[in-house]
Amino acid sequence: MFQSNPEAHQQHVRLTRVKFLKRAISIILGAAFVSVGLEIFLVPNNIIDGGIVGVSIIVSHLSGLPLGIFLFLLNLPFLFIGYKQIGKTFAISTLFAVALMSIGTALLHPVPPLTIEPLLATVFGGIILGIGVGLVIRAGGSLDGTEIVAILVNKKSPFSVGETVMFINIFILGSAGFVFGWDQAMYSLIAYYIAFKMIDMTIEGFEESKSVWIISDQYKEIGEAIIHRLGRGVTYLNGEGGFSGDNKRVIFCVITRLEEAKMKSIVEDHDPSAFLAVGNIHDVKGGRFKKRDIH
Structure with a gap:
């Protein structure tokens, strides 16, 4: 009969707790960064991001309802799909991140924007947003259901995940032109590009x-x-x-x-x-x- 090692078990439990704590802190920081990027920079200047976040901004603007409501509700179906296709840990991490992001945008909505200069809002909003999304992805979660859709499409079509995400976001960013004007749509495209690059840098690290x-x-x-x-x-x-x-x-x-x-x-x-x-x-x-x- 083999006897279990109590010390090894305790060490494993401690490592698991530390890993869980690091993941939770990363998700909290990531959701906070995204909330700041949206409510302090992008949304007040009618600049959107791609994916479900972009759709939520447009719907919130047209309906007059708080952004946080749509960020949470529109992501729910994709959370269920993610649970079925990717796994329980991913779904829980994503639900936690999306909930925090929704609450964060609601709390920051009354705060006045840091700048009303569109270019400054585009650059700094994109940077902060990208860092936040990158932190959440590094922790094993997501803040946007578009990627989940892209993964499913990739399994049943010749299009890659990146190509599917790009097609969806071109459609969403193009829609911003009809809602906010074409100048804001072009700023949105710049913000999306900056955020995309910052996500890569955050995930991969600056010392490649x-x-x-x-x-x-x-x-x-x-x-x-x-x-x-x-x-x-x-x-x-x-x-x-x-x-x-x-x-x-x-x-x-x-x-x-x-x-x-x-x-x-x-x-x-x-x-x-x-x-x-x-x-x-x-x-x-x-x-x-x-x-x-x-x-």
């Missing part, structure tokens, strides 16, 4: 990681130079040339975006004819990615 693949006969010298000059660990892989059939050693390494130029310089110094491939990585975990000190 890159994978590096190097094929060279001087692999040992290059590998040692990377370790000593760049402070990064390397992995040597066995490869075979597709045309020649010769055995090759491949160097694999993960660096940050700021180290890319130095990496290329190291390879150039040891073997100008070496094959070098650099690609973007969205997430790095485990291993020995942490940079060691260089003396």
Whole structure:
């Protein structure tokens, strides 16, 4: 009979609680950022975002009812779909985020806008909104049902998730022209683009990681130079040339975006004819990615 380890169990419970707390804080901050971006910058200047948020802003403007009501009600059907198609954790996280966003917009609605200059409202509103949405997505939730629809469409059509989201948002942002005027529709398009970029930066982080693949006969010298000059660990892989059939050693390494130029310089110094491939990585975990000190 195996006996359970009480200490290991307690440690697992603590880690689970810490993880849950981090996720909750991220969702709370994300919903707060989105609320500020909407009610303090975009909505008072008749600038909308894409997706269900954009539809909610338009319907709220036409009906005169509070924005928070539509943010919550219009997302409910997609929450149910998300629960069925993606999972319980996603649905609960999304429900929590949408509820907080709806409450946040209601509380901030009486607060006067920080600026009535459309361009300033577009830029800062898009930045704050994008950061908020990114934080919620990193926590495993969502603030917009459009992505859920896009995932379902992708399963039954040749269109990708990105293409479906883009088509839906073009229609929504175009509708803003008939409601708020074409100047505001164009500002809305700029705000959507800025928010889209900020979402990526928030999810992936400002220090973007890159994978590096190097094929060279001087692999040992290059590998040692990377370790000593760049402070990064390397992995040597066995490869075979597709045309020649010769055995090759491949160097694999993960660096940050700021180290890319130095990496290329190291390879150039040891073997100008070496094959070098650099690609973007969205997430790095485990291993020995942490940079060691260089003396």
